[in-house]
Amino acid sequence: MKKLLLPLAVSAALAGCGGGETLEDVKQDTKPVTPVASVKFDPSNGVISVPNDILFSGTQDGTLNIPGELDGDSKPLLSRAGYADPSLALGGLDGWSTQMPYQIGLNTPTGVTIDAATVAAPGAVRIFEVVMGDDAQTEACQNLSPALACRVVSELTFGPTGDFVSQLSEDGQNINVIPVKPFKSNTTYITVLTSNIKDTIDGGRSLTPSSTYTLLRQEAPLVTDAQKSLQAVIRSYEQALVSSESIGADEIVYTAAMTTQATGPVVGTIKQLLASTFGTAKQPVVAVPDQDFMSVADKFTDLGLAAALPPELLQAAGGIRYLTGNIQLPQYLSLPKNGEDAALADTYWQALCDNGVAVAAAKAQAGGQLPEPEAGTVDAQCNALSGGQLRDLGIDAQKFVSKYNVIPKExxxxxxxxxITFPLSEAPETGYPVVIMQHGITSKKEDMLSLTLALSQAGFATVAIDHPMHGERGIDVDGDGVDEFNATTKSVLHYMNLQSLLVARDNLRQSTADLLALRFGLNAINAFSQVPLNFNTNDVSFVGQSLGSVVAPSFIAHANLPIENELLKAAEPLFKVGPAALSSGGAGIANFLVESASFGPVVKTAVVQGASDLAVSKKFVSYLQEGAVADCGTFAGSASAFAACAYNTFVANLEAEGDLASIAAINGTVDQFAYASQTVLDTADPLNYAPLVRAVNTPMYMSVVVGGEGENKGDQVIPASTLPRNPLGGSTPLAALMGLETATESKQSTDGTAGRYVVNFSQGHHSSMLTPSFDARTGGTAQGHAQATAEMQRQVATYLASKGLILPITDTTVIAK
Structure with a gap:
């Protein structure tokens, strides 16, 4: 991992420095600033807090323009692999995170301290949803530049039960803005700091704007076009706010706009691309070749698991048929060119076409007439699929997939x-209902077989595939029969790629795309099976474990959302998914990875190793090469366990030495990484699809191991909550945003309406839905863990079989109160 660039600096070009009098020159003529606290804001010197839409300045494709991406002529400086840097990866995005807390930096003179109580009070920080210029839905805004604020839509509610809270950072140098509800996607918000924020001197003096901001908000004599443009932007923010009569001009100390990412259009486009293959040779189908029947018990024997299973379970597994099939799935991730981990850096999704922003700019520059495409392009396809908004004319060098370029390249x-599994018992007249099962990270589809007994007893057939770069889907670059890339057998980082966050994001999106194609392909399983099958492909449910639960909200939402294209409506029912059961999932992926007892030290190890500009990083690398071998040698057989031991021991040594400065440097670097990584991962994060799952009203069950009294710690892989880092991270916030009711006793519908529930377990561990084995990391008892597994499986099978009408809770000793 390359060193982090956050806090982000803005290039001088944003403020138009160079040529004539600069903004810095103008400031020299102003009176000395009164020594009171002010907001850090000086773009000409690279001082700006993020998120901030000023970083769209100079964009050629509607994505953020991160310093270091482009040269002075707005031409790319970076290869695709260059975006592996966590900060530069933001340059591939069409907006900011919908959920990450953010900071606004302060200048506090010596002896001046901000009053924390004033920052945490209502009215100190205010956030407004706004409509920007060039908005087709608002006539008064259509002719304005998209960089300018047009009108206020509404103000967000402050407070722990509202939309956000604010607080002073521990060091007193930043104001933290913390969402307690996610922002809407593809929406612009203006954050306002007000004069209600005060210091502790003379009864409290108000926070002041920086001298640069003061010049920009006024009709100051600025010189260059870039300076004037930035001035117009700042003035538009304040004018929109004041004209709404929501706030007075004298109350405003600072404003910053942020536009959140568009989270759904790309995967929605993939669904339409799949639908367009309906009835053609390109339609994905689940094909089952002729084969002898074997049982799940036989498969357990093949996997070497039979001896570890209770005899009664193995006997019952003998009554479940096991088959294998295959499906052809379109892949939007490119293949690595060699077997080195670094070769994954540029495999993230690429758009098929030139983006709409570049096309519109080229059209305007050419007087409305675009050049003829060169031979061998896909211009005709781009033109047809987008109604003329996207073309293939060679004018988009980077081809990032975004809301301006929604068609990924296959x-x-x-x-x-x-x-494939199904019961030995005779199928009902309508055929066996089907459950799609999706496994967790570093796992494989075969690990879901332990759930098939409960599902088969409830009458279900099951189908399952591996996630990309898992199990049988590892990548063997050189064809020697050994996978170079496989998260199941090699490294979790091959999938959850911390070396290239855009790749990590697109691995998650590929998992969703694969599930959509699998669901679509199931419709042909009876026709394309050379073994007699009778599956009811109109009755399909879903079960996800861990990573399978993380990608589930995106999959379920897109599967059940209507297809807007009237020509493709006939395919809409072929994607439908009924009741779903999720176990040990969570939202805020970057945050729960950092907070995870299992993965957190691995993540932090990679981050600290990569922060080569930190003195403590050099010390840590030296420790890994020398002392860690002695301290953690017993874990040498597991890279993740060794990293966890090494990191935890290293930090413990720093604490023992009283080296608080190094610990602070590590925490600050990890915070920067978490912000950058969550922002990049946002379009694949389940938090952004939870409201859609709620909107389509898919029956949903979720189990979460929260722990209980004594030694019961709860899930050690994906925590129930990532407080205080992020109130929106973890399992519990995801359940809440999907609108799930917490159930502690049995539920049964009396009106035919499916219930939607989350059940919190006091016993068990991350994989309890699949295995009754004891996990000492979680605490509790071996008996309690076994009971939790039995209870979870009973709940899942009954809930799905009843179409969400019944949730049995029979063993309350493992249910958290």
Missing amino acids: QWIANVPVQ
């Missing part, structure tokens, strides 16, 4: 093995 077709 890189290759994967022949993906499909695991």
